[in-house]
Amino acid sequence: MVAEVAHLVARDAAPERIRALIRSSIFEIENSFTIIDRLQARTRLALTLSLLEGSAQQASPRFGRLTATLRAELNKLDVDERHYWISTFYTLLMSPSARREKATYFTPPAIVRHLIGQVEKADLDLTTARIVDPAAGGAAFVSSLAGRMTELGCGAGDIRSRVSGIEIDPHLALLGEALVRDRLGSLRSKSRLIRTGDSLTVDEVAKYDAVFVNPPYGRILGLTKEIPAEWGAFSYPGHVNRYALFMDLAFRMTKPGGLVATVTPSSFISGPLFEKLRENIRIRTDVVRIDVLERKDVFHDVQQDACVSIFRMKVASRAARPFAPKVGRLDRNWKFAEDGVVTTGDDLLTTPWILPGKDSAFEFCPARLKDYGVSPKTGFFVWNRETDRLQHGKKTGNAFPLFWGTNIKPGKPCLPRSRDDGGVDFVAFEKENSGIIRKPSILLQRTTNSKQPRRIVAAAVPRKVLTKYKGYVCENHTIALVPEGRANLSLLTKLLNTNAVDRRFRRVGGTSSVSITALRNLPLPAPKHLRSALKRTDDFEAAVELAYSMSGRPASHRRAA
Incomplete structure (x- = not known):
């Protein structure tokens, strides 16, 4: 330990x-x-x-x-x-x-201070506001808000009447209460700022001027296809994330015109499984800002990219505002810088939100993977569910080599190899199956983590694998890009492994998992523009940047250039 x-x-x-x-x-x-x-x-x-x-x-x-x-x-x-x-x-x-x-991860002081400062800039008056944290934990928000209110001249009794927290763990609630008392000093009141309870069962509608929350993360496992009707407004069956439940709770607890400040994974920004949540957010709130946390080790044991966000609850009598949330970045040293605004590719409320970058035109590039002649396909074999079909090191009967995610290494041919490097693993089949791939293809890792330098990790399966084995199978943590006709797999593999594409994918991918939907929708430079750019420079990275620039401009501008 x-x-x-x-x-x-x-x-x-x-x-x-x-x-x-x-x-x-x-x-x-x-x-x-x-x-x-x-x-x-x-x-x-x-x-x-x-x-x-x-x-x-x-x-x-x-x-x-x-x-x-x-x-x-x-x-x-x-x-x-x-x-x-x-x-x-x-x-x-x-x-x-x-x-x-128990998702016991506490919010670092730099993030707390940043969010408090940003809600003050968004006109939250801390001398009068009623505020709650429905996942209070170690009282980071409650205690720091109390401290800021003290700086503004508020008395301890006034603060206790306006700031509170809810925590499901009774021992953690006692710790949070002790930390608040340590800050405010000895108080005569026996009432507690941090009450013990399950926030998700609390019926407090439109009661607060602001809600601050760093909720528990992670998908709720073991759900049947039937989920509560209200969850269906912001989640798909089988993909209910705990932080989405707390975002919905925060929206319900906040008055019209009030603010919600969150610390969450960034997956809702553009993740394909969060379409309903994005729609729900845009219907109920004006997104004030999203600030990306560039430090990847913010919370121990958590391997998700995170962000802090501020939402303002809509007021029925006010006209709708254009969707253009501000975006900032907090670097590894907690230094903050403004970075631009969120954009979207269309007017659909479910559409992914695109974070700003140096190439502001890339989302208008019309090319997609299909223009390179390939179609993505999720890996077929879930090894821990069908261990009886898995053969280690030796093929018996009608079996095909298995590609693991660890076999995929940029810049190298993708060859089948067991995870312990002890030969080749095979998967047995009794009859023909769509999971058997009989063409050369490009394999991608479907699941990465925030410690890896890249989101897109691609390698091509050479024809000699097919010559030897007549087909192959991929595990479910991979994606195969299978040719539908003529396709230059070597060029496409090199393109996908560039920093230029990886950096842009991070703007639209949303999570550390690479999804089929995100890949299909990833804007790429048109093949003709990439070929043209490669004639101008031998630097492949520079050629990809140039091709993006050419593809993202109107044709009249390209002719003028």
């Missing part, structure tokens, strides 16, 4: 002294109590509260002794950073599986 903790704390911009103290504190805790995986929730809470100066747990020899040195170091930090690291310490006293199951 200590090694896992070391991996987490080493990623963040905490002073080295704090990193070392967190490691040593957890080592002492495991020696004094038990391994982290078996630590009881009340013990985890008591150990975390012992980091707060003046707490009963800090005075306890049983808990305070183990965290004394770390507590002294944390007391040197400002209150936002101190509370973040106290909350983070709580998560590190959980097993990784429990942390993922």
